[in-house]
Amino acid sequence: MxxxxxxxxxxxxxxxxxxxxxxxxxxxxxxxxxxxxxxxxxxxxxxxxxxxxxxxxxxxxxxxxxxxxxxxxxxxxxxxxTQGNLQQTGNNLDVAINGDGFFQIEMPDGTTAYSRDGSFKLTAQGELVTNSGYRVLGGVTIPADTRSVTIGTDGLVSVIVGNNPTPQPAGTIELASFVNPAGLEPRGQNLFTETPASGNPTTGTPGSEGRGPVLQGYLESSNxxxxxxxxxxxxxxxxxxxxxxxxxxxxxxxxxxxxx
Incomplete structure (x- = not known):
């Protein structure tokens, strides 16, 4: 009993x-x-x-x-x-991954975290950052007098600056993929970190080697x-x-x- x-x-x-x-x-x-x-x-x-x-x-x-x-x-x-719905926002700095992969985020201690949240912002220096102010890896820097920003499905960022009609490269957004994404450790702030269970990340161009392309002006909603x-x-x-x-x-x- x-x-x-x-x-x-x-x-x-x-x-x-x-x-x-x-x-x-x-x-x-x-x-x-x-x-x-x-x-x-x-x-x-x-x-x-x-x-x-x-x-x-x-x-x-x-x-x-x-x-x-x-x-x-x-x-x-x-x-x-599983993939969340893609919602169009009209914001040029919003980026969604249509498939597998994670954005790479540089943490204050120099380590790399990973995220599916592509609602990015700009710092006063024109660097692409998350809502928490963490820098997005890829060396994307937008000049102050930029008139338009274009992010291709391969992650290439190009800008039109001032009166120059010719697009100029401003960096590349690369994605990371894992053998076992379920093994990633959630850290809050929409960030994950790698663990021995997740395996080491494989980085590369969006739309290649199984990674999904990125879509400008969209955000992936919760699944x-x-x-x-x-x-x-x-x-x-x-x-x-x-x-x-x-x-x-x-x-x-x-x-x-x-x-x-």
Whole structure:
């Protein structure tokens, strides 16, 4: 009877974790380039009270065993890197990746982070940066008297400066790709960093070697499906209530046992 209390407790904890993940997904439904997370669970170790296949007599074997599970635990929160919808913004500095790949972002400590959020801005020096002020790798610098900026699908940035009608190169936006993007570590601010699980990044031109082309004037929206998340929330609530009911039932049975 005591086991059922502990088992139901692990179930409630697992569903609370599930709800935390769902809430985070819904909170970022409008975050550019956000990738939804999913909680993954596994059952805990079993108490093997009767070994399946054991001898019940000299010439006979047990066709079934007696194993009692001890509950559930959360083992991972995996991210789904499916493509989000591309929304046209009309902003020349907004860039979306139509396919695989990540923008490369230089962090203050000199390391490189990776992002799917292409809502870029300019510094006073004309450098291309993220909303947090981190510089986009590629050496893109826009002159002060630039009249128009063009970003090709291959990441080449060209500008028209002053009265000169001839486009001039202003840098190149390169993308990074990973063998296992699910192994990237989320760091907040729409940034990820590589880990041993993700593997080393492979950098190159957008639209080549499996990397998607970049589209100027577009942003990739979050890939969170609100209806799917709401359905998952209802399922999580029901599962939490059932585990709570199991605890109440176990408590009532223990009270009845104490009265004997």
């Amino acid at each position: 005591i086991n059922s209390l502990q088992i139901a407790k692990t179930g409630m904890q697992a569903q609370q974790t599930q709800l935390d993940v769902i809430s985070h997904n819904l909170a970022n439904v409008s975050t550019s380039g956000f990738k939804r997370g999913t909680a993954l669970f596994e059952d805990l170790i079993y108490q093997n009270l009767r070994q399946v296949g054991g001898n019940s007599a000299e010439q006979s074997e047990l066709p079934t065993g007696l194993q009692l599970g001890l509950g559930v635990r959360t083992v991972a929160t995996a991210r789904t890197y 969170v499906n609100v209806v799917q998340e709401l359905v998952s929330m209802i399922q999580t609530q029901r599962a939490y209530e059932m585990n709570s009911k199991a605890i109440q039932t176990s408590d009532q049975m223990l009270q009845r046992l104490a009265q004997l």
